[in-house]
Each structure stands twice: as C-alpha cells, then as structure tokens.
Amino acid sequence: DKKVTVRTVQKLKGVEPVTMITAYDALFAGIFDGEVEMILVGDSLNMSFFAEPDTLSATMDQMIYHTKAVCKGARLPLIVFDMPFGSYTTPEQALENAVRVYQETCAEAVKIEGGREKAHIVKKLTENGIAVIAHIGLKPQSVRAEGGYRVQGRSEEEAMELMEDALALQEAGAFALLLEGMTSDVARRITEAVEIPTIGIGAGNGTDGQVLVWSDMFGFFEAFKPKFVKRYLEGAELIRQGLRQYREEVKSRAFPDDEHSY
Ligand code: KIV
Ligand code: NA
DSSP states (O other), X not given: OOOOOHHHHHHTTTTSOEEEEEOOSHHHHHHHTTTSSEEEEOXXXXXXXXXXXXXXXXXXXXXXXXXXXXXXXXXXXXXXXXXXXXXXXXXXXXXXXXXXHHHHSOOOEEEEEOSGGGHHHHHHHHHXXXXXXXXXXXXXGGXXXXXXXXXXXXXXXXXXXXXXXXXXXXXXXXXXXXXXXXXXXXXXXXXHHOSSOEEEESSOSOSSEEEEOHHHHTTOOOSOOOTTXXXXXXXXXXXXXXXXXXXXXXXXXXSSOGGGOO
C-alpha cells in the first residue's frame, strides 16, 4: 500500500469515495493503518475519551499528545489534526498553532470549524504552506453559542449560506471540506459546486467521502447514538462478554490454567 497524501485525496474526487475514521492513540491507529485513506485526530476525544459534555475544553497540548500517538501507530493514511476551540481565533494565532502541529507531529493537514467568516484564517494558513480542511454545517465547537446541535440547511436560505461558505473556503485555499450535520440535498449540491473533495458526516450519500468517530461506529461509546451513526460492531458488549468470562474464570480458578502458567 502507498502513503496517502493531500494530493491522493484530491485526486479521488469523482473517482471513488474517500474513507476517514477518527483515532486517538497508537493502538487503534495501528489497526486502522492501511484500511482507510484518512485518520482524523478529532477533538471528539474530549467527549468520547474524557467524558466532557462537549469538545470545547480540548487543548492544543492534548491534541498534540494524541496526534503523536496516532503518528506512531499509522504509517499510510493522511493524518489530520483537529484544531481545538480557541486555537484559531486570529490568523496569527492560528498560524502559530498550526506551525506547532507541523513541527511537533506527523499530521499533514489541520481542520478548522467555520464558514466564510473563517476564510481569512484558512488563507493565512494555506499561504504559509499548511494544508487545511474547513469544517462547515453543524460545528460542534459552536454548541454553546448555538444552544445545541441542529441539522443545518433545511431552509433554502440556510442552504445558500452553506453554499457561500463552501465556495469562500475553497477560494481561501482549503484542500477539502468537511460537511457535518446537513441535509443530503445541500451536501450533494455543495459537492457538485466545488472542485475540492467533500467529506461528510451526517450529510448523506452525495459527498466525496465519509468520516465517522471510531468509538461511535464500533459501539464503544454508548451514551447516545445520533441517527447518522451506523454501528458496525457492538464493541462495548464484546468487551463486557470477555470481561465477564475473565471474571468467572478467575473466581472459579479456571484461569490461569497450565497453558498460561510457567
Ligand atoms: O472531532 C471529530 O471527531 C470531528 C468529526 C466528527 C468530523 O470533528
Ligand atoms: Na472535531
């Protein structure tokens, strides 16, 4: 298998859908290595692995630590660093933080949430040699300001706004768009309108690729399951089964047997 680069991903548009999954550590990144084109070190780890109610308290230091771990586990996929809340409020601050990402980790792109109001930041980063994915639609880092999570693009007015965002971010130099939580119709229209690949989550089947949070798709995160998450495994249940068998065997002294003893 070959190393996936920003160019590889761009060339897949119109050829075949791109697969992306999150990873937060070397162990799972190693399992995902070679199986998907892209790995996102998502700030969703703040919720799924740190049990915070939202992503807002994730820090640059935490994201860098997890990205370093993912870099040790995965060799082939394009690794994307999710810029945490508050790390890209001005072009200068965004550049300083993104430079840190390139200097301290193997990530080859950063992702920032925001529409055309963030285009100047995307421009600053891309002008300085940093590859950017712009994340529009439902933006989890805006959950407190928006008063919750809401599917975007249901009205024609909202659909047009999302389209303007997409075009402005492409113009600013984003190499791909992440479309979250919007109607399939809007996501399809945006995908047709831009030349860069679109990666969807909760955005239907018309995008150039899909991303899911690994602990959601494999059933490890059980607190809630949004409609767009498909469970490909019942991970937590599998672990509990194994754990119960272990417990029974320890209690009954069936484990360790001769085979597992010196
Ligand atoms: O943090 C994350 O995992 C994300 C995906 C949901 C796109 O941003
Ligand atoms: Na995120």
